[in-house]
Amino acid sequence: MNFFSTIKLVFRTLTARKGRSFLTILGIVIGVAGVIVIIALGAGAQSLILGQITRLGSNLLSIQPGKSNEKGPPAQLFGIVVTTLTNADASALRDTGKVPHAAAVNANVRGGAAVIWGGKSVDTNFWGTDYNYPAVINFTMRQGRFFDQQEDLGDASVAVLGSSVADELFGGADADPIGQIIKVRSAASGESAGLPLRVVGVISPRGSIFFQDQDDQIFLPLQLGQERLLGIHYLQAINLKVDSSDQVRQTVSDVTSVLNSQHRVKREADADFTVRNIADAISILTTITSALSLFLTAMAAIALVVGGIGILNIMLVTVAERTREIGLRKAVGAGQAAILKQFLFEAGLLTLIGGLIGIALGALISYLIYLLMVYLGYDWAFVVSPASVGLAIGVSILTGIIFGLYPALKAARLNPIDALRYE
Amino acid sequence: MNIIRVENLEKDYVNEDLITPVLRGVSFDVSPGEFLAIMGPSGSGKSTLMHILGFLDRASRGLYEFEGQDTKKFSDQYLAELRNERVGFVFQSFNLLARTTVLDNVKLPLLYSKKKNHDQLARQALADVGLTHRLDYYSNQISGGEKQRVAIARALVNGPAVIFADEPTGNLDSKSGNTIMRILQKLNDQGRVIILVTHETDTANHAKRIIRVKDGRIISDESVRQRTIADSDELVK
Numbered sequence: 012m013n014f015f016s017t018i019k020l021v022f023r024t025l026t027a028r029k030g031r032s033f034l035t036i037l038g039i040v041i042g043v044a045g046v047i048v049i050i051a052l053g054a055g056a057q058s059l060i061l062g063q064i065t066r067l068g069s070n071l072l073s074i075q076p077g078k079s080n081e082k083g084p085p086a087q088l089f090g091i092v093v094t095t096l097t098n099a100d101a102s103a104l105r106d107t108g109k110v111p112h113a114a115a116v117n118a119n120v121r122g123g124a125a126v127i128w129g130g131k132s133v134d135t136n137f138w139g140t141d142y143n144y145p146a147v148i149n150f151t152m153r154q155g156r157f158f159d160q161q162e163d164l165g166d167a168s169v170a171v172l173g174s175s176v177a178d179e180l181f182g183g184a185d186a187d188p189i190g191q192i193i194k195v196r197s198a199a200s201g202e203s204a205g206l207p208l209r210v211v212g213v214i215s216p217r218g219s220i221f222f223q224d225q226d227d228q229i230f231l232p233l234q235l236g237q238e239r240l241l242g243i244h245y246l247q248a249i250n251l252k253v254d255s256s257d258q259v260r261q262t263v264s265d266v267t268s269v270l271n272s273q274h275r276v277k278r279e280a281d282a283d284f285t286v287r288n289i290a291d292a293i294s295i296l297t298t299i300t301s302a303l304s305l306f307l308t309a310m311a312a313i314a315l316v317v318g319g320i321g322i323l324n325i326m327l328v329t330v331a332e333r334t335r336e337i338g339l340r341k342a343v344g345a346g347q348a349a350i351l352k353q354f355l356f357e358a359g360l361l362t363l364i365g366g367l368i369g370i371a372l373g374a375l376i377s378y379l380i381y382l383l384m385v386y387l388g389y390d391w392a393f394v395v396s397p398a399s400v401g402l403a404i405g406v407s408i409l410t411g412i413i414f415g416l417y418p419a420l421k422a423a424r425l426n427p428i429d430a431l432r433y434e
Numbered sequence: 435m436n437i438i439r440v441e442n443l444e445k446d447y448v449n450e451d452l453i454t455p456v457l458r459g460v461s462f463d464v465s466p467g468e469f470l471a472i473m474g475p476s477g478s479g480k481s482t483l484m485h486i487l488g489f490l491d492r493a494s495r496g497l498y499e500f501e502g503q504d505t506k507k508f509s510d511q512y513l514a515e516l517r518n519e520r521v522g523f524v525f526q527s528f529n530l531l532a533r534t535t536v537l538d539n540v541k542l543p544l545l546y547s548k549k550k551n552h553d554q555l556a557r558q559a560l561a562d563v564g565l566t567h568r569l570d571y572y573s574n575q576i577s578g579g580e581k582q583r584v585a586i587a588r589a590l591v592n593g594p595a596v597i598f599a600d601e602p603t604g605n606l607d608s609k610s611g612n613t614i615m616r617i618l619q620k621l622n623d624q625g626r627v628i629i630l631v632t633h634e635t636d637t638a639n640h641a642k643r644i645i646r647v648k649d650g651r652i653i654s655d656e657s658v659r660q661r662t663i664a665d666s667d668e669l670v671k
Contacts, residue, residue, distance in 0.1 A: 016545050020545070023533070023534075027533050335529065336531060338529075339529045339531070339542075340542070340546075341490075341514065341517075342488075342490060342517060342523050342529075343517065343518060343522075343523070343542055343543040343546065343588065344514055344515065344517045344518020344519070344543050344546040344547065344592075345514065345518075345545075345546045346510070346511045346514035346515070346546070347510065347511070347514075348511070349514075349546055427490045428485050428490050428491055431490075431525070431529065
């Protein structure tokens, strides 16, 4: 029996029982769609994270007060206020003799604030930062400029707005933000009347990084933030840009030794600060996402096995139902191999069709997720790779052949006389 | 040379240590051109004998030579090839494939052969049984007599040396039955060996020779003295 007539025969058999054939492959459809969606989600998340690395700027170290486990979240996440990181630490890190590969060092504080202009008030976050911010973080200006060294060190009353803050404040009035005087009132403490600041620039939209909207922020000189808005004398974070990626490891240890001597730390266990490499943080996130997708893939594999058992079950029913037909085929000259081939083909074709429907369904769901993520402002990619499609097709055919093998063998080994007499 | 030669053929059915002898030493020959009827009551072993002769089953003991070759050493695959190329079956209950056209039913044995011109062979076989006007009908759209003629065309399509017919008229009215017997006689006239299994004397009398079987043994083996010739039927040319 040749290939073409086998295909034709199997197609006729399957289309004669459309409803049942569809229900049979439903498990395969769901399993394969699951695999496709999960692989697409993994690829999308990866592109998101990689996109964030390049937008944030590479070779970035983040120094935070308080010791936290390398792989755990920073202490601040638990609401613990650690005051050990100071302006003096930032100055020490700028010593090129001790940290030779620091291209720029940028000290920061953060807080919640209300920004008021023209009777309108917008709740947002402020960053008290220094003039090195543009040297460390990648971004472009939509309008105006970032405040300069003179303004920073002179505690000039200037501010730079994130794009969405600027749009909310000035968009309605159709006013040019540059040169406008806004009032900033800290949520924590400080000026109750609001600190008047002149807008000198607006940053182009940046989207979200690590699930934080970068456009819903304003930036002002560090000391204004520390003293006038927060009433503190410590730093919440220092960002340090390393001049080349080869020097990241070395610089981490340079920074650690500078801060150890600043803080008179003798043993590593006593360190009251944490140096994080952004690339490491991203690799931790990648580890988490890949562990998650491995888990989900295992779930999809279970769905495929359940689907395969469905195939096994229905193929056994089919063989029983068609016992007389098998007997007849044997009587007119079909050998065991021909019968085996017919039923394996049938199972394989069933699961192949299931796999193809599953791929289409999975691609559709992945595309809807892509639309949703883009709508939410994430830099998501829609990826259904040829490898995942190939994998899905291969796995579905294999499922059919593995689970179809036993029923097919059963059919092939039927005694023709018993089969012909079967009622 | 004989087409078929059996000597002391025996068959036992074994079911959980219980051995039931069905054939207890059967010997006869079949020559080219014969039309043989095997008669006997149910349980006599006549169907088992036909199954062994048609390569659907194997004997427990004894000799079975087909076209001069001992069949004992044939592999299962070779037996399947013999069923495909050298013999054809016609069953009491037709055994046509459902949801399948008359033409495709007749083509079924060709699926398992190496021959190429399926369509031409199937049409010729259907012409031989006078069914050229039913080619595209589905098997459930035709009468019982027509179904059996499709089954004969299917048995015929690969040009077999022997056609086995197991109670071919058992499910048919006498008119349709007559047509079937007429076709079988015509095929025999053309030189094909027909082996007919039946328990009806009227049917068996269409053959040239009758072997009577009882309790697994041959009780008589004689030529038919007054052979019934089936009326010519206008459907059969």
